[in-house]
Amino acid sequence: MPEPSVAIVGSGVAGAAAAIRLAELGVPVDLYEAVPEPQPIGAGLLLQPTGQQVLQAMGLLDGALALGQRLGRLYGDTPQGRTVLDMSYERLDASYFGLGIQRGALMGLLWQRLQQLGVPWHRGAAVDGFEQDDAGVTLRFARPRPVPARHAALILANGSFSRLRSGMKVRQHARTFPWGAVWTVLPVPPGFELNELRQRFRAARQMLGLMPVGCAQPQGEWGINLFWSLPLTELSHWRDTPGLDGLKRQMAELFPAAAPVVDGLHDASQLREARYADVWMECWHDGRVLAIGDCAHGMSPQLGQGANLALIDAHVLAQQAQTGADWPTVFARYTHHRSAHLRFYSQASRGLTPMFQSDAVVAPWLRDQFFGWGGRLPFIHKQSIATLAGTKTGWLFGRLKL
8 A cells, every 4th residue: 555645734835845845755745725726825925044045955946036036134214214123134144135025936936846746736625624543634624525535644734824723632822913914016116226125114003014026927027015004903994994095195104205116006906905813832743733834833924934934844844754753753853843943933923013013102112212223233133133034043042953
């Protein structure tokens, strides 16, 4: 009999990367996706040096570099001109940079690699639940199949709002953030130069972000990702109040220099809504079941780490699978190796979010008073850039080794 395969649920960054890394090791994999024709959904991505290192190991970095935009700095300020963030990658490492890339471009690279490896990809197969025993895992589907799907192990990679995660017998919780965003990718206006991730803040209630993200395909139109923060109470009805014109006015008032980009918004359908959840799990494995990516550690977008953490998850999982041990042991070792890195970024995200997306008054005031000043101190600046670059595993010490 053929060796039972590993089931992966979800074909986003985490699921696709995990399927690729395992298939490259010769591990039989079956990838399940609920949507019949999956489309890359989500804002543009900032790939950090850590995520780039994983793409290099997968042979996909050159393709990403050809489609993305290198960014040397993250800069954010207030309408009054007070610097809040000014972080330069090269001050940590001369070879470091961020890579702004459209999600469609990254997913295109990953999905093409899946096809090259011949990974079975079951689209339109919505997994509704699972049962595990000492010998394997059986999947249940929303639409029953004539033959039950039986696998050696199961990897959940279906996002922050996964309903399958609750089937794992580990302590966990997922809380929806009270703030979300609308976003889009707009054409680069003629003569508009932007080679950094640029943000403008008014307290923590208004935030506009502009990030060059290259093109979705070779010879395509280059774009800028626009991100506009909104509380969930307004996210569901912004089309009525303030409407597209009102939203554009708010953006231009907050950041007049962004007006040429904002003028590219002609229809409300150009904007997509984004919601986030804070996912906490005591550990990420339960016997033959493992959670990775946002399903395991979803967080707010403040640190820009979602895709990077997902790529690192897949890379570390493959490293542990090389041992040839049984899957419960592989998954337990994965949890051990990912613990310090993921705990740090989860804690940092929870601590920083009220300073950037909230109705708080004191937290953003402290941010405005001290972040810019502290960033001029070499030690603090290097710690900040190391956090942004995805390399930290502790508040003062510890560096990720891939």
